[in-house]
Amino acid sequence: MPIAASRLPAPCRPELEVINRLLQGLEGRLQWPAVIERARPWVDAVRSKPAPFWAMESLLREYPISSAEGLALMRLAEALLRVPDAETAIALTADQLGRADFSGGAAEGSQHKMLASLSASAIGLAKKMLPESDSKPGVLERLGSQTVVAATVRAIQLLGRQFVLGRNIDEALSEARSQRKEQPRLRFSFDMLGEGARTEHDAQRYLASYRNAINVIAASSAKAGGDGPPERDGISIKLSALHPRYEDAQLERVISELVPRVQGLMDLAAQADINLTIDAEESDRLELSLEVFDRLAAHVQASAPRWAGFGLAIQAYQTRSLEMIDAIAAIARARGLKFMVRLVKGAYWDGEIKRAQELGLAGYPVFTHKHHTDIAYLACAARLIEHHALILPQFATHNAGTIAAIVGMARERGAKYEMQRLHGMGEGIYRELLATESTLPLRIYAPVGEHRDLLAYLVRRLLENGANSSFVHQLADAQVHVEELLHSPLAAADAPGQPLPALLYGEGRANSSGADLAVPEQRLPLQQAVSVARVPVIPMATTEDVQRAMVTLGTGFEAWSTKPVAERAAIIRRAGDLLDARLADCCGLLVREAGKTLGDCIAEVREAVDFCRYYAQQAEERLEAIRLPGPTGESNELRLHGRGIFVCISPWNFPLAIFAGQVVAALVAGNAVAAKPAEQTPAVAAAFIELLHEAGLPRDAVALLHGSGETVGAALVAHAATAGVCFTGSTQVAKIIQRTLAASDGAIVPLIAETGGLNAMVVDSSALPEQVIDAVVQSAFRSAGQRCSALRLLCVHESIADGVIEMLRGAMQVLKVGDAADIATDVGPVIDAEAHAGLSRHVQRLEREATLLGRSPMDARFAGTHIAPVAFELKAIEELREEVFGPVLHVVRWGGDVAALVARINALRFGLTLGIQTRIDSRALRIAATAKIGNVYVNRNMIGAVVGVQPFGGEGLSGTGPKAGGPHYLYRFCGEQTLTINTAAAGGNAALLAGLH
Template sequence: MPRLKPFCAPWFPADEEIAAALLSAPFDFEHSARADKLAQRLLAAVRAPEGIGHIERLMQEYSLSTREGVALMALAESLLRVPDDSTLDRLIADKLAAGAFDRHAPVSDALLVQATAFALGVSTKIFAADETPRSLVAQAARRLGAPALRSAARQAMRLMGDHFVLGETIEEALANASADSRWRYSFDMLGEGARSAADVERYFQSYASAITAIGAKAGARPLPDRPGVSVKLSALHPRFEPLSQERVLRELTPRLLELARLAKTHDLAFTIDAEEAERLELSLDVIDAVVADPSLAGWDGFGLAIQAYQKRAAAVIDHIEALAEAHDRRFMIRLVKGAYWDTEIKRAQERGLADYPVFTRKAMTDLNYAACADRLLAAPRIFPQFATHNALTIATIVESARDPSTYEFQRLHGMGAELYAALLDEEKRARCRVYAPVGPHRDLLAYLVRRLIENGANSSFVARAADAATPQSELLAPPRAIIGDAMRTRHSHLPLPSDLYRPLRANSKGVEFGDRRARDALLAERDAERNRLRVAAPSYGKSGVAPRDLRSPIDAALIGSVVEADAQTARDAMAAAARAFPAWEATPVEARADIIERAADFIEARRGLFIALLQDEGGKTLDDALAEVRESADLCRYYAGQARRLCEEKALPGPTGEDNRLRRRGRGVFVCISPWNFPLAIFIGQIVAALVAGNAAVAKPAEQTPLIASEAVALLHEAGVPHEALHCLPGDGALGAALIGDANVAGVVFTGSTAAAQSIHRALAASTGPIVPFIAETGGVNAMIVDSTALLEQVVDDVIASAFRSAGQRCSALRLLCLQEDIAEDALAMLIGATRELRIGDPRDPSTHIGPVIEDTAKARLCAYLAQRRAEGRVFYAGAAPESGSFVAPHIVRLDRASDLREEIFGPILHVATWRAQKDEDFLTLVKDIAANGFGLTMGLHTRIETRIRALAEATPAGNLYVNRNMIGAVVGSQPFGGSRMSGTGPKAGGSDYLRRFLREETVTINTASFGGDARLLAMKE
């Protein structure tokens, strides 16, 4: 069979261009008028007292714009998964304290609202511990006690779940579906994406069993009237990600094909659910491979969901049309508006993309949805399925379609029943399919909250339709009228990702790995630079010492060599920098900042060069290397902006006849000593902070990564930094000691081990010269605490990233995981399963998750530690690593208590301890045990209890506290990085106070009245 080219469309075409094309399309006013009249009738039915459904009433009573609504969402997301009563009581008390639930009286005729209002309102009175009962209900509640109210709260959440889940088993769901013959059904087996092979097997069996059970009950109806099943590709592979493309295609394709063949056997509708934008191309690659299999020929039940809020939606439709033509098939397409909007916006900002992959205005999504609907209705090889709860969208499609038998509508179970009942009364031939989640209430949580947020948002038709204060004309305003002009397509309060940190700085440019064009371009740049360097074979250094034999941690020949500096070279460089300092400091701060910002531009322009060096010399994976390039550019721009603000001369207050001025100036020559684990970002950050503040700098890079440092310094010189004001001296610890002991030292900035920092501190203290600033950032025994309210899938994702990314070679890396004992067994099983799926190997391969440790000596040290722990019987899990090269596999080590870990183990080794949560003080006792190790760098917490978050923020000595996310990747200006105690001196790198330590303050006071009197005072008007 013919094979199409892989799907490839512009990731984020300009909103204005799309809008201009959509707005210029022919517009049928008569068609619009008919649609408007139908929409009015549908809206009237929805707004009738009997038309407002349970969930609509709930969202009206507990709007997400209120504290109660947000608290209810948090309870719905977490309550049912909490296994222990003590934590559950704290969770309920925490959320109920956030709002006045007792003001919500259970007067609604909707059972869901009644139950929720009663359970939460009464619970508020109990858990508030108000000794003066305010009502007879409160008095009764106190007699019931916490266990009864705990049960009531659980029951309220289960009742809410019942409105979204058709059944906890497929058999129950099929029985419930048979109760109303008006609806077709598509069954969605609930569950988060797979993290392990065990997850994949469980989800696969769930899908297969569901298909078999549905097929047995499907009867003799033909497609498209037959029931179906919805499948998530992320549930069928533990690493469903763009950089694992080859593995995903090799392993996921046969699994999906097997399910598709089973669905074909029963002639069911088989729909691939939509995922995040980054997975679109990968999803279509898998779909293309599956539908090309000859065993599926002649079957028209295969389909997929397309999100209209994605700017590539029309291109996806074109691709599927071509696929259908190529295989002489008909496909089903479920057109949805999209449920991950907030996630897509945040992801684009974090990744520094040029634009968003989704529309930023709801009206643009609606406009694009209508255009995509027209496209689908006109496609002969596509059976359209329109998933919407918007009355105007429904009416527009009804008026556009010629024959109701050629398409269907879809709604979510638990929502829109009244709307579509009204439609079916109006249009007897119309058809509607219910998208029906199936599974235990525990698995409902992520899905439920997504639906609550999506349909409770201010822009949601569902939420606004239930609000009688919203005028009909506003609800049914056509999208093209709301947009009006192509230049009004973007959200006015949402900056482009590149402008996120304006006006201080531009966001660094990133790459979306899910965009094959961008990914391939990045790899091509890297490979071209690697080849160029191998031909040029550059050599760095000034002294007459023979080049040092460099060795890659991945056992590959390095590109270039380096000549290390000796003591005389160090003295000469310090003296030259001291001579250059006055002229560089006299350079206006604006000019210095411009040079540093130009360096940021150069770094981004030469990303291929630095990624090649970071991978070959530093053993970095592709995503880590790109992140470090971005951080380097961010540091340059951030410090440039800060310097302009800090170094501007400022007038100070004082008495009349006196002029007081504050100036900040450079100190002299800074010695910058940087580590190998961030050989570009930390190296660059230290240097540019010193330079932009007006200092000269002599930089000693780590022994293991001098090539990266040499290229970085050459770039800074090219950007305009005078050669004599910046020197790069490769060498070992003895060279660093010589630099620190030089008489010209005006300050030292250091990142590395605690022991080395203490040695530098002692050397500076022993000096008889000037007292100079010492800025140190060292490591830590970084801990993450997890309680039983946390979502384990999220915990596992964040632990994997925090503990094992960069082979655990980050100062901020997670070293100690503290699991509440009630969830420890499940959490460890999921964590070990997910860790097994990590690929360890050559970091230059984009699919590698964990590269080597920096050198063989580091490997030997880590292996010796693991051998000791293994002998003690404390190794929970030991991964497998390649034998050649400096590779150390991820390991998980058991501890009896959190206080047992007293030293930083710098590698992919995670220690796990459990803690009890019986009493309130148990949590703070754990925090004290962790703090007893003497460090204070980073700390993590996974919980849904806000009072616990505040308590940790008050009690922890950590400089960086991360809640419900991973603990690495601090963003310049947003998460200034650094610790205290044995983890550093401060101020925090990438923060607003950092440059102050590189500056000296000078005040100039002039008695202006000495020139014959105070002229300004005498001239002052009354």
Template sequence: MLQANLPSIRQTIRTNTYLNEGDSVEYMLKTNPLSQEARNNVHATALSFVEHCRANPDKQGLFDAFLQEYSLSSHEGVVLMCLAEALLRVPDSYTVDRLIAEKIHLGQWGEHIGNSEELLVNAASVGLSLTSKILGKEQSKGQSNEQGSNDEPSNWFRKLIQRVGEPVVRGATLQAMKFMGQQYVLGRDIKEAAKRGRKGNVEGTRFSFDMLGEGARTYKDANKYYDAYLSAIRSIGQSNDESDVNLADGISVKLSALHPRYEFSHHHLVIDELLPSVLSLALEAKKFNIGFTIDAEEAARLDIELDVFQALAFAPELANWNGLGFVLQAYQKRALFVVDWLVELAKASERTLMVRLVKGAYWDAEIKHAQEMGLSEFPVFTRKVHTDLSYQVCAGKLLDNRDCIYPQFATHNAYTVALIMEMAGDDTNSFEFQRLHGMGDLLYGQIRETTGRELPLRVYAPVGVHRDLLPYLVRRLLENGANGSFVNQFLDGKIAASNLVQSVETTIGKAQGSRNSQIPLAQDIFNAFGEKRDNSRGIDLDDPLAFATVAHQVTAFSEKKWQAGPIINGVMNTDNAYPLYSPAATDSLIGYCTDASAKDVDIAMNAASAAQPAWQATPVNQRAQIMEKVADLLEAQTEELTALISFEAGRTLNDGISEVREAVDFCRYYALQVRHLVSDSPTQPKLKQGQGVFVCISPWNFPLAIFVGQIAAALVAGNTVVAKPAEQSPLIATQAIKLMHDAGVPTDVLHLLTGSGRELGPVLMADERVAGVAFTGSTATAQSIQKELIKRGTTLPPFIAETGGQNVMLVDSTALPEQVVDDVIQSAFLSAGQRCSALRVLYVQNDIADNLIDMLKGALATLQIDQPWKLSTDLGPVIDANALNTLQAHCEKMTKEAKFVAKAKAPKDVKGFYICPQVFEIENINVLEREVFGPILHIVRYNAKELDRVLKDINDTGYGLTLGVHSRLKEFADKVYAETHVGNTYINRNMVGAVVGVNPFGGHGLSGTGFKAGGPHYLLRFTNLWAAEPVVDQLPSEISETSSLSKDTQMSLRVAKAEQSTWQKVPITQRIKFIENAFAGAQHLPAFSAMPADSLKQASRMFAQARHNFGEAITLPGPTGETNELSLHGRGVFLVVLKQGDEVTNLLQAMGALLAGNSIVLIHLAQTPASTSSVYKALESFVPMANVQCIDSQQALMALLLIDGIAGVAGSNAPGLISALGARKGAIIPFVGSMSADYSLLRFATEKTKTDNVVATGGNAMLLNLKE
């Protein structure tokens, strides 16, 4: 009968996962077990503990002393944590030296000498100070230049490396890290740990041994951990002579170490594969009568952990044994209800359960995860005092049930110890305290001395080698080294002891039970940053209740047959419809589609053209409000849209939810941006107007998000839209258009044309009413569209293209392999590799390549390929037969020409376009002729000293969309970011899943035209800032496509390209100074002596723009633990075609290109050479002349326009120039004709974003140091 209560309690646990924090605190206060008299007793007892400990500081442990001196509120504490996290796993001395030099150089170690009374801590400070002084001497030699060297690494850094490479420095630092680790790890193996434990603790001390290591990524890892646990259990058990399991040593087991897919989404694998392994280990522990405790992990794993634990509790083989243990995290809001469940489970299974109560070890990660996922609440408390209250209430309930629960209180907090002693009464044998090895010695020693009571105490003892120690060590540093930590403040005489032992009720009263205001909910992360927009709502598919809702909806919608067709003036044509089948189940009919005709194109264009003036006249705020309504409707239909994305595009449920969120974010972000555009009040107020009719052409790989994003941007800017979705995904597009009309977008303003791009594209591009085109797709298609637009012969409208990428991730030997493998799997294979941003080429430093590739192979084998609407599916199909055939052909080619590495398991019993993810090893990225759009990864090994060559190879591909870096060396990451021509760089995280307004998305070169979608400049491309340029007659016959570059021209171009990167790195203040001087000097030349007032104002505004836009990077919002920034950079080499008779405009064009960070080549089409032009004369005395080259040959113009080395053209729209741009085979480059006064410099620039996962070194020190 008791067992019947368990499901209802489980339901209660699930419903309280994301409980409102205030409500949770209010509920706990009502169930608080302490009377006022008891609180007074606790306060007095705790105060005496602290005072006695402070009176005997010589008895403190090394860890206490270390944290007191190097807390995470100190810069040096953070530096040491970063060094400790990485150093001991780095195999090569070259990288070790760089890591030591970089980190030690950052600290002011001399300030810590003599502060600590602990000899070893003081000795460490002296040693670090001496090392830093050795390095500091070299630093001073390299920083005398006021302008600073822009070489990476700089000269002084190279000298630091040389000096730190001396064996004495390297060896001393390595030994210091190893010694530090030895203080917190009991032994390298279980035998050594047991021996040291008996020697270093008072008689009767019990131990719970924990085998260090990251969670398993492969079955090989899982087997290794199983063997280690089995060996440890036998070793502990053979030494056990206690008949009472509570008095015996025990072992803690981390379930994620025993299975690579220990996740709710893979429940069946956990039960089928993990449970038998855990059961066999528990049986071995029972055999020796030792404790066997299941460790706590991330909140997302709790539900499945309860399933496993319940199965163990009811396993007949484990009957009549009380050694089964569970770790409960008090920081989870559902902790109190888990206690209820454990009590009922103990009674139902007729056993006593051990329950270890802890505060919780993943708090910062839980906060970050909830913000990233867009969850309505956090699963954990945001205030430490609320966790303390939860601990207190849970402890009371555990102590009240000592007939079936053996409570184990893990704490180093004097107040908590006093609290437990008060609640427990005189019976001290029915529970125990626990402390970490290396911590808490002083506190528990003083308790024995001051109370005379011998409290049962168990030491939680990590066991493992130095390499496995590091993540554990960093967790301990983060938990206990933060400002608000009791351990950190325990012995600090500057803090009154009475303040440390205030009752939780008193502290809570001051904050009134509210959530920490410095930690915004996911919905509010943008508002907290100052942006007035809500974040999109996510769904946690690790939450059984949330998943059940989604699964029910998906099942219901699987029976629906959707209809797609052209929607013109709000009416959909369904004539001549043909069936559509899912790529994931090619025998599954999902709907019908009607294709648009050429006549439909004409009708739609007529209607859109006629409606545009009225839509433009609609107040901006009203247009923005309509987009916000679109966002709300999208969000309300998340489940249906997710199901449709899964059925039609083959995307997983998680993919679908993320895509709906992205579409929502686009609508809200562009609504916000258009209001900013208007409120900025530019000097040309008409700038905010739209162009006319925009054609939006979207891809199948993001059939909702990109489709909606393009349309939203065009509409809020005042354009009308004719939308052409990918022919593979018309159903999703149709639903989106209907929804937009429902939200208030007038039906004559937005039209849909379904059908083949091959059929509709040329008709649309030839229409002179097209005022702009937004396109996402392949590079080849973008080039074709450009040619079609030019071919119509009137004007070249703004063309916004986001295309593919040969995306790379670089991994050096400081990276954490487990994290790299996680991020590689996500970046290369999820979404079946069908993301523009997906990882294609992985560069791995030779020193770690074998081990990393081996782990990657094992992780690949765990992937589940299946129908995407199943929760357990990691990746579904590719989009269609053509995509499948192309990928299969590439794999066949690679099998012959490259080294085959690994292949995932093929799906069973599915009919669809499925391909197994595969990995190949190649010599160089140049082996790949084009982007391979699917789950195929290529690996290149590199030597650490070859980084410059690697970066050149990456740039030489011509692509520049996304790039990943995994390194603990800031200097390495900074160099890669600075020297690669890539739009989005991600450091120490995956490189997919760009978030609107957080990671604005778009690339350079063959990867797109800019500006970045979801960025602050994107809307400008939809306004009349980008006026259509006239397509003038063809080039004169003497300038032909066969024109070749003379040696002088080639040399000029080489010099300009080489010097551009140097010019780009010159600080903007100096660039402005150079150009200002040139402009001032120009006014003494005859051609500029009578400079028009408007030109003087325009120049002044250009300088202001340069200061505003090209100085500091723009800081972008985002989740905690991550920094995001966007900066503007020069595109490369600009051709400035000098216009005869308009020297002032010529000068302004050249100045604009140079201010933005480009080098320029002046092209003179007149008979006189460019070197004699007034522009050249104005610049030659003030601008570093390598950045200004001159070419006089008219025949050279065409050849220059056709080569890859040119990044843009400005100046005179010479006859045939636009046509020549259309003939290019490489990147689509801009032509800057007219110069708008307010945003002119942006047209010469490209954007780069950098996303840095700053918690990669182990945790979020900034978050942990927040005040209550």
């Protein structure tokens, strides 16, 4: 059973509080002047002896990541080697090299000229021969272009060889033996390169790779000898590579499927008595990793209690790193084992920051100052040294000051430990260290794999070590004095290095509060709310109710519209704050009435909160009277006012967010509102209306009218008192509303409509397949495909289509279709029986007319309420003629000119969302410029537009505009009045006359 002591604290604690506690723990442990004196000779020696030609220090000196050349290098390294077709390779090379100047990169007399040898003439040829468009060049142009591409590919391959020990484990071991001839005590931890698994096939492939590597390492270690894991080569494994759903929500599957796989690898490593280390992952997997580690430790306890080679990596930049060490020590103590623990700084910092901001968390799970991470590393190092009876510490760092501090602390305690560095980095520092500490063990973390697989690893290393603040970068800069390079990090900053997620949008608008479902303490209140939620019955309105409501609203409008903008905004903002505080209760109701998963519920409540706060802010900034210029003796002013009664008709797919967004926009602009929610979800709407009243909205300013579109909706649209209609729903219903309004004999009434879309994603051959699959699965199948923005049409370049389709098929197989209230569910039910029947008929037709690519498994008990995600291949884009509002994906292959593909997408006449997956920046911009699409997303999913960040709405058959959640939205709800006053009419122009002498 898991060790109870292994529980971790909340991930988003106040950073300064954590740091101050870490600093207290370091008091008396470090004398920094002594650290500087120990490290100074190493730094001086490294600077006096130029680094090897392809060492990281050399690259960073020649081509800093902050430069155009460094960025081009990074982008080409990430993508070029996996591009299968010549045209895309040429376009990618031109796109990146065309914005950089490698000819000036190497200083006169410099030995570091490999990238410069791409040469001014080659780069000039690329710029000259490659057209502005990335369309296929002519024969002569291709000859020149291919020369440049070939040179670039060769340079990238040479670059990869410096950071990947071998293309396979045999080659890597051969290189390791070669290096040991010079340093006999050197040992290696081999890391088999690759992305996290997206499919079960990927996981099995990585499992076989790990198994083979362990067997080969074991055979080599048996020949080489050595006393157990500390003196032998080992292997590092990534749990996310061994299971396609390595995430907290899938705990049961992880325990039943992943844990036995790792146990098998551990048994092989234990039999060979070599080290097996579990690599670190993102913070949302930290609790899960600890749970898995504990279960694996129990296996070691039962099967190989004398094996001391099992371990894991801990990232010091996580605010819970010290507690993680204590938890591992507690497991070791309870199990009677000894572990090997690798301490690293951390590899996903930018992603962790972005995730916390996007989720609206209370803080960050990582430190936001680099020197805070340095403090945490030292505190963790000290704690590992304290636990040296239970843990063999492995310190992975290239920072000379950190190394010197560790040497001093370990010597004081008499603790055994080893140092680690990345292959291809930090060679100079460790050369000097081992010259003075000849018995100190050094292990090389050595990636192994084909060069085309190195991209994610290499780019991450370049980003980590190429940042201007990194030690490796500054070590290469002789202008940085030794004292500055080795200055003590032991002081807390005055404030966080990043604004807290709540302040993401500045002081004027607070970000909505979210929850991290990977954290049990945040997940539990939501699950409890779901368990007690009940859906009240909302009475249906009659046409008589509509008539009475419009009369009441007419009276209410007179009072509400005359309130100052600031008062109206204050009420709407207060409603947002109330909603923000009731996240769990709102989620419970959404799960029960709308069949949404918890993740979707959180996002929807947050969107509704954002609408309230954003429109309140926009009203205060944009709806006050505007003074206009004019001749002397005259004042001119433009005033905005409510139109009257606005009819707001919202859909069931976002029963809170879209409903709230429409209603509060109309209200804050000074209108009264007749709100008709979707027939399927009136309880959510009713709850929000009551919340508005609680916030101070007069009861005669809004009316909830629940009923069918044919009766209540039609009556509201046709009513003589209707001054505007805001509608979100199908294109067909929008057309009916449009015709009804046009046929009216009354005033010309504005229509704000957001309708459906045949939303496409264009994928070219430079795109990263794993990233494509993540975006496709989220865009097409999240929310059961019931989003306006959901992906309907996937257009994949023919040169990579087979591989992408195979990966998509596998990714669909590991989706879970089930009860929306179950945290493990990925795809919940479709909204009702009518939607289910329509989708079923469409799928049946595709089964006859198209090619089935893949379908997610589904338990038979959900057959009447759910549609399993399914994908079909069409022969042509034009076969998709109408929006299919569910988890049904249509795939087509494309080739040739991408401009022709975009023209065919435009010809569908829908224009809501478009996804673009490419590494060619200029291509993405050209597609966006020519696409008649309201929202374009590059290298990400196509759903989840954020209020005020990605204003949402389409054109063509997809809507009228303006975009919801954008700066122009409120104006459409307003009437305008210009007030001109002749101020000189009474007694002359006193102001002008006063200026006479």
